[in-house]
Amino acid sequence: GQQVMQIPQYQHVQEGEDFTTYCNSSTTLSNIQWYKQRPGGHPVFLIQLVKSGEVKKQKRLTFQFGEAKKNSSLHITATQTTDVGTYFCAGLVLTGGGNKLTFGTGTQLKVEL
C-alpha cells in the first residue's frame, strides 16, 4: 500500500535557525497537505499543494511540491518557539476504490532559546 515517509523524525534547533522536513511518497500524489500539531493538541491544516513543482509561502514557511509529485518539503526560516510541534504531510491518492489520504510519519520540532 501507499507509504509516506518523513525525515527527520526529530529535530532540535536553536531559535533563529532554519528547519526543513522532507516528505516522500511511494506513489504519485494528487495533492499534498501539511498539518501542524502542537504538543497535546490536534493537527491543524497549514496548506495544500496541487501542481507539480508548486511553491507556496506563508510568512516564514515555504512549501514545495516535487516535479514528480512524489515528494514535498516544508522549510521554516528563523525558527521561533511558537514553531514547536509535529509537522505532518498527508498525501492524497485518487483511486477507483476511493480517495486515500495517507499521513506521513511526522517530524517533531523542538526549538531552544
Added chain:
Amino acid sequence: KAGVTQTPRYLIKTRGQQVTLSCSPISGHRSVSWYQQTPGQGLQFLFEYFSETQRNKGNFPGRFSGRQFSNSRSEMNVSTLELGDSALYLCASSIAGVYNEQFFGPGTRLTVL
C-alpha cells in the same frame, strides 16, 4: 463557527469491552473521517463517511466500525477492545472529503487496561 467536537474526551475501558466515540462536524461539512494516533504508528486512517455512506476505509480489523447520521454527526465503535487499541482517536470534518482541508477535533483519548 463552532469547531469539530468529540465526546468523550477521555475514556478508560478494559480488554474485551466495547466503546462508542462521537464526533460532531463543523456545520455544513458532510464528510467525517476518523484517525487513530499512536506514538509508534502515527496517524492512521480508519474510515471516511460522506452523506451517511462509508466512502473509504483503512486497513483496520472489522472490530472497528462507524456510521454517520443524517445531521452528519458520526460515531465510531470498537468492539472486543485490545490493549493495542489504546490511542488518541481523532475525527476530522471537511466540506467534500479528503481532497480538501481537514478540520480536526480535539480527539478522544482511549486507554484500554
